[in-house]
Amino acid sequence: MTQYDYIVIGAGSAGCVIANRLTEDPDTTVLLLEAGNPDTKPEIQIPLECTNLPGTEVDWGYFSEPEPYLNNRKIFCPRGKVLGGSSSINFLMYIRGNPHDYDHWQELGNPGWSYQDVLPYFKKSENQQRGASKYHAVNGELSVTDFISPTAISQRFVDAAVALGYDHNPDFNGMQQSGAGFFQLTVKDGKRHSAAAAFLVPIFQRPNLTTITGALVTRLLFEGTRTVGVEYLHERTLHQTRVNSEVILSAGAFDSPKLLMLSGIGDAEQLQALGIELVANLPGVGQNLQDHVVVPVSYEATGDLHTAITSNGIAESGLFLHSEGNLDTAPDLELIFGPILFAPPGYAHSSLGFTGLVTLTHPQNIGSVKLRPAFGSSASLSLDPKDTPIIQMNYLQSQSDVQKLIEGVKLIRKLFHTSTFDEFRGKEVAPGADVTSDAALEAYIRETCGTVYHPVGTCKMGTDSMAVVDPELRVRGVEGLRVVDASIMPTLTTGHTNAPTIMIGEKAADLIKVKG
Numbered sequence: 001m002t003q004y005d006y007i008v009i010g011a012g013s014a015g016c017v018i019a020n021r022l023t024e025d026p027d028t029t030v031l032l033l034e035a036g037n038p039d040t041k042p043e044i045q046i047p048l049e050c051t052n053l054p055g056t057e058v059d060w061g062y063f064s065e066p067e068p069y070l071n072n073r074k075i076f077c078p079r080g081k082v083l084g085g086s087s088s089i090n091f092l093m094y095i096r097g098n099p100h101d102y103d104h105w106q107e108l109g110n111p112g113w114s115y116q117d118v119l120p121y122f123k124k125s126e127n128q129q130r131g132a133s134k135y136h137a138v139n140g141e142l143s144v145t146d147f148i149s150p151t152a153i154s155q156r157f158v159d160a161a162v163a164l165g166y167d168h169n170p171d172f173n174g175m176q177q178s179g180a181g182f183f184q185l186t187v188k189d190g191k192r193h194s195a196a197a198a199f200l201v202p203i204f205q206r207p208n209l210t211t212i213t214g215a216l217v218t219r220l221l222f223e224g225t226r227t228v229g230v231e232y233l234h235e236r237t238l239h240q241t242r243v244n245s246e247v248i249l250s251a252g253a254f255d256s257p258k259l260l261m262l263s264g265i266g267d268a269e270q271l272q273a274l275g276i277e278l279v280a281n282l283p284g285v286g287q288n289l290q291d292h293v294v295v296p297v298s299y300e301a302t303g304d305l306h307t308a309i310t311s312n313g314i315a316e317s318g319l320f321l322h323s324e325g326n327l328d329t330a331p332d333l334e335l336i337f338g339p340i341l342f343a344p345p346g347y348a349h350s351s352l353g354f355t356g357l358v359t360l361t362h363p364q365n366i367g368s369v370k371l372r373p374a375f376g377s378s379a380s381l382s383l384d385p386k387d388t389p390i391i392q393m394n395y396l397q398s399q400s401d402v403q404k405l406i407e408g409v410k411l412i413r414k415l416f417h418t419s420t421f422d423e424f425r426g427k428e429v430a431p432g433a434d435v436t437s438d439a440a441l442e443a444y445i446r447e448t449c450g451t452v453y454h455p456v457g458t459c460k461m462g463t464d465s466m467a468v469v470d471p472e473l474r475v476r477g478v479e480g481l482r483v484v485d486a487s488i489m490p491t492l493t494t495g496h497t498n499a500p501t502i503m504i505g506e507k508a509a510d511l512i513k514v515k516g
Contacts, residue, residue, distance in 0.1 A: 003242040004031040009217050012085020014485045015250035016195040017505030023209045033215040036081035039088050045191040048309045053089040054078035069396040084196030091312045092185040094144045096173045097493030098330035109463040110471040121506040135174045141198040143188035149308035154316035157337040160418040161319045180319040190310045218385040220263035227480035246480045253455035253487040257286040257369045258389045280477030284466035288457040289367035290492045295449045297412045298343035298355045300426030305339040314338035330494040334359040343430040344448040358408030361494040364398035406441045454497040459487035472511050484508040
């Protein structure tokens with residue numbers, strides 16, 4: 001049986017970082033297992049194709065269960081199934097979050113995760129086009145750039161927000177987050193710079209790194225409570241590999257808890273009911289699922305807006321704001337502007353329109369991930385590691401979330417009806433000019449809202465009874481196992497989750513090296 005010092009499960013935003021940093025030591029051997037295939041699909045590299053990647057062969061294609069507060073709709077929850085993980089299919093936005101987010105993590109019992117603690121790890125990865133500063137660095141692997149050719153109408157969104165009294169913000173990752181400005185992207189030379197492109201491709205030739213794609217990990221192997229290896233399915237054959245030091249689980253907020261539960265780590269009562277031998281009773285596995293909710297407000301344009309191929313199309317500029325005026329907290333709304341028509345049904349899009357997306361940065365919905373049992377031919381309960389997990393988001397279970405979204409829709413309409421948009425503004429496509437009352441807007445929101453694809457929290461770090469990992473990201477109750485991905489976040493960050501997940505990978509690599 002083959003043997004490695006470390007086995008990393010999942011070549012996504014965090015897994016690629018871990019594989020890179022651990023193999024900097026030529027005496028450390030690492031096996032990186034990715035269920036998807038190499039990132040050779042041409043559309044991955046073209047920023048403007050980002051909205052066409054979900055639902056293709058590079059996406060797990062998950063859906064939630066019928067959501068009780070969204071008229072029992074199943075919500076599409078894409079996740080990258082390819083080298084680079086979701087960083088290969090996302091909208092390329094580089095948003096770190098708010099300092100309050102990380103200070104709050106520390107307050108929840110996670111020393112070492114304050115903003116001042118994590119800022120050096122954001123900077124470690126970063127090659128910032130604008131140069132080095134207090135908040136940015138230029139020596140990292142990940143290229144962070146401005147839009148090469150932003151559309152004129154995206155500047156109008158910023159102008160409209162400033163005209164309504166909001167600050168102009170040239171850097172959402174700098175001194176403050178609130179205000180209106182342009183986003184930055186993970187782009188290099190006009191092409192997507194995924195975690196795979198940044199951290200993995202440059203080191204493929206390291207002799208101490210073995211990367212296997214098309215490898216679905218089916219369970220973790222234990223001797224008592226010690227993690228000793230993994231079992232994975234590759235080319236229709238089951239393989240087992242031993243580990244000398246640690247297994248690092250970086251499969252994401254849906255698949256990391258799924259694999260833990262398949263391996264006997266989770267709520268004891270639930271696992272025993274499924275016939276899974278218990279390794280560690282951790283009732284928090286799969287709980288605490290959080291995600292950002294989004295509602296589109298779309299208009300036809302009076303002409304072609306000439307969106308560049310180097311744009312992500314859906315999110316060129318934006319506005320972070322405090323809807324209730326409490327500037328001592330993180331912004332609670334993010335308004336995202338893009339020069340394409342992106343509207344229900346089906347979120348079809350074209351360049352002959354523009355869209356504002358209303359996003360709750362800290363919604364109150366809490367969901368869960370569970371194993372999906374099946375019944376064999378003899379009606380006996382069985383589990384197939386290839387089955388998708390049961391995902392329940394519980395979007396908009398809080399009426400206060402709905403009210404904030406209503407206010408956000410009203411604000412975007414106000415922005416779009418300033419004089420700065422007069423030469424571009426056509427007919428309102430969604431919700432539609434006749435949808436004006438709060439009741440009608442609520443009905444529209446519950447019928448059309450979706451997700452920004454930021455699931456987190458299902459293996460949260462902490463010290464309470466529902467924590468799955470400790471502040472060093474070690475799985476509680478077992479040895480030789482860590483979780484390193486967005487699932488360890490105890491709460492959502494303010495904005496987008498790719499940059500924070502890369503940061504988590506950077507910090508975890510140092511934690512692992514210190515242990516070693």
